[in-house]
Amino acid sequence: MENGSSQRDLWGINIYPELEDFIDFYSFINIRINNRTRYIEDENIRNDIINIVNNIVKR
16 A cells, blocks of 8 residues: 555455465455455455466466
8 A cells, every 4th residue: 555555455364375276265354344344355356466466476
């Protein structure tokens, strides 16, 4: 956020490369007014994260 990122664009995930479904969308940072749980509820945001991670993490 110090470099201009917005709080609404900040999401927390965990990556477990040894698992088939290796992206875990649960994190305390995800709790906010429009996302009331630790899980990233918005499917579009999850899909964006999957695309970003798949471009960075090679398995």
